[in-house]
Amino acid sequence: MRQELLTSEVTGLPNRRAFEEAGPALAIAMSDMDALKAVNKYGYMTGNAVLRAKADVLREAGLEAYHDKGDEFLCRGDVADDLVARLECCRTMLRSRTIIVARNGGTTLRIRGADFSYGVGHDIEEAETRLREHKAEREARGEVSRGQLCGVSIRIEEPHQSHAVMLANPPAVTSVPSLLRKF
Helix, strand or coil, X not given: CHHHHCECCCXXXXXXXXXXXXXCCCEEEEEEECCHHHHHHHCXXXXXXXXXXXXXXXXXXXXXXXXXXXXXXXXEECCHHHHHHHHHHHHHHHHHCXXXXXXXXXXXXXXXXXXXXXXXXXXHHHHHHHHHHXXXXXXXXXXXXXXXXXXXXXXXXXXXXXXXXXXXXXXXXXXXXXHCCCC
């Protein structure tokens, strides 16, 4: 029962309550997904698949990560620069990953280019402020636009196409050790 109380049902990561119970940290990161609202137009199971993919890259990068709520995630660490470097690594990994969602009726969605914005600070308030600044900078450059699939591609495949495409174009595999070599 305690495990369920401290774990996100969607991502399997510890949740906000677990984050709070873990006590203070020297550095905290807050991040949120880009374009999740636009992705959710394809169904919440599609949005949840993108959230799970983000959770996976956070784990693979060795981050102490928590799923706060909705599309927001928290990470804890000892050094702010290390969190920034690992989050940038996660962004690269996530953007290059193909997220496959099997839908009712036999269609398959292939999502590529998912990304997120983040902020790192000494406490959660500073991390949230820096997150807003990072997202605003990315919006000014045209990388992100509220409710739009900027940089994200979603391809719908009918049942007869899906098998042939998957054989010809397997999902990308990212080597975590090569991306984190400097750590």
